[in-house]
Structure formats: structure tokens, C-alpha cells
Amino acid sequence: xxxxxxxxxxxxxxxxxxxxxxxxxxxxxxxxxxxxxxxxxxxxxxxxxxxxxxxxxxxxxxxxxxxxxxxxxxxxxxxxxxxxxxxxxxxxxxxxxxxxxxxxxxxxxxxxxxxxxxxxxxxxxxxxxxxxxxxxxxxxxxxxxxxxxxxxxxxxxxxxxxxxxxxxxxxxxxxxxxxxxxxxxxxxxxxxxxxxxxxxxxxxxxxxxxxxxxxxxxxxxxxxxxxxxxxxxxxxxxxxxxxxxxxxxxxxxxxx
Numbered sequence: 001x002x003x004x005x006x007x008x009x010x011x012x013x014x015x016x017x018x019x020x021x022x023x024x025x026x027x028x029x030x031x032x033x034x035x036x037x038x039x040x041x042x043x044x045x046x047x048x049x050x051x052x053x054x055x056x057x058x059x060x061x062x063x064x065x066x067x068x069x070x071x072x073x074x075x076x077x078x079x080x081x082x083x084x085x086x087x088x089x090x091x092x093x094x095x096x097x098x099x100x101x102x103x104x105x106x107x108x109x110x111x112x113x114x115x116x117x118x119x120x121x122x123x124x125x126x127x128x129x130x131x132x133x134x135x136x137x138x139x140x141x142x143x144x145x146x147x148x149x150x151x152x153x154x155x156x157x158x159x160x161x162x163x164x165x166x167x168x169x170x171x172x173x174x175x176x177x178x179x180x181x182x183x184x185x186x187x188x189x190x191x192x193x194x195x196x197x198x199x200x201x202x203x204x205x206x207x208x209x210x211x212x213x214x215x216x217x218x219x220x221x222x223x224x225x226x227x228x229x230x231x232x233x234x235x236x237x238x239x240x241x242x243x244x245x246x247x248x249x250x251x252x253x254x255x256x
Contacts, residue, residue, distance in 0.1 A: 009120060012132040017045045018083035020076075020122075022090045023055045024226045025247075032226065035253035036089040036125055042253075043135050052079035058096040061104065062192050070104055070111075077101075077114045085132075086122040089249050091156020091224050092192075094124040099159055124156055126165040126224060126248060140254045141174035148251070149181035149218035151209075151232065153225035157185055166224055166248050173251065181221070182212045190231035206235040213243055220256060221245040 021033040057072035101115035129135045156162035170178050189205030232245045
């Protein structure tokens with residue numbers, strides 16, 4: 001599928017949304033998951049939460065553990081077997097399902113068909129709102145004026161073309177000023193296993209990102225992936241900065 005494969009997809013309006021919360025949001029940022037559901041319900045979506053969901057298998061896949069990744073992916077496919085549309089607050093996990101599930105099951109006809117079906121109906125949150133539903137104005141107003149800048153998470157940007165969608169949504173939030181972040185499309189240094197296997201390079205990339213954040217003049221940073229959020233907040237905290245990074249769902253729910 002291409003980055004802009006929504007153009008060849010079926011109409012999602014009126015379809016039930018099955019929400020994939022992802023591991024990191026579920027375990028560390030459940031409030032962001034609830035904010036995402038609140039946003040979906042605000043635009044009239046009927047949302048369900050398949051209780052059997054676990055992980056998308058991306059970590060095992062990236063580490064070369066394909067058999068283990070397939071085992072986890074099968075559980076995902078079973079959990080979302082009846083889904084009409086799958087929406088997730090993570091460009092990283094959406095990329096895994098959209099681009100790598102069909103590859104993971106390329107030699108298994110039964111599971112490949114299920115993987116291809118999941119790939120067709122999986123959307124990242126802001127992509128679903130803007131490209132799927134055609135919604136940009138959620139009628140949200142912050143309680144006090146804030147200035148934010150957006151960090152473009154690598155998987156969402158390069159795997160799905162997620163860039164204009166969160167900006168379109170944030171531009172309509174009242175009491176919110178959006179400024180551009182220098183190097184917004186540069187990696188924060190997390191990169192999943194990359195941060196573990198190459199910590200020195202990861203730290204150098206993070207230091208550069210924190211420098212750009214400090215220079216932006218924004219009092220908060222917004223991103224579409226919780227892994228980037230975790231990485232950048234760690235760097236900002238260690239440098240004594242008062243700036244913090246928030247998931248876009250929290251902002252769109254008026255919780256900044």
C-alpha cells in the first residue's frame with residue numbers, strides 16, 4: 001500500500017470503530033487512550049474495545065524474531081476478526097499492521113488474507129478523522145491559551161504520510177497557537193530497539209531534538225506516537241526543561 005492508500009479504501013463513515021489501544025498507551029498512558037475514544041465518540045463513531053487484544057508484534061518483528069511476531073500478530077488478527085474499522089492512536093503500530101502484516105504472512109495463504117484485510121481497515125487516529133471522515137474541526141477549546149509545536153513521528157510520517165492531518169486538526173482548536181518545530185521530521189532517537197542497541201547515537205539524536213524544542217518557543221510539544229512522547233519527555237526532564245510532550249489525542253480532547 002502507498003502512504004496515501006486511503007484513496008483506494010472503502011468509505012468508513014457510519015462503520016463501527018474497533019479501538020486498538022497499543023501496549024505503551026495501555027500500560028503507561030491510559031488517559032491518552034481514553035482521550036482518543038472521547039474524540040472518536042465526539043465525531044459520532046460507535047467504538048468497541050476487543051478485550052482479547054494484546055500487542056501488534058512490532059518489537060519482535062523489528063528484532064528479527066519473525067516466528068514470535070507471527071504468534072502475536074495472529075492474536076491481533078483473531079481479536080479484530082469482526083472489526084469493520086480499526087483505529088489506533090499510534091502511527092507506529094498502524095504501520096506495522098498496514099505494511100508488515102501482509103509481509104509477515106506472505107507464505108501463509110489463510111493468515112495472509114486475514115492480514116491483508118486488517119491492513120485495509122486499519123487507520124491511525126488523525127488519519128481516520130481527516131482522511132476517513134473528512135473532519136478537521138472538533139469544536140474543542142482549551143481553557144487557557146497555549147503554544148505548541150508538532151513533532152512528526154517517524155513511522156507515521158514515512159510509513160503512512162501522517163503530517164498534514166494532525167496540523168489540520170490542531171489548527172481548529174481554540175486558544176491554541178501552533179508554531180513549527182525546526183527538524184520536526186527528524187527522529188527523536190527512540191526507534192524502538194535502536195535506542196537500546198545504539199544508546200549513544202540515540203542520546204545524541206535526542207539532545208538535538210531537545211535543542212530544537214527549546215529554540216521553538218513552544219510551551220508544549222504534540223506528537224502522534226507515545227514512544228516519541230516518552231523519549232522526548234525523558235530528555236526534557238533530565239535537562240530541567242518545563243516543556244512537556246503530549247499525545248495529540250489529549251489535545252484534541254481539550255485536556256492539554
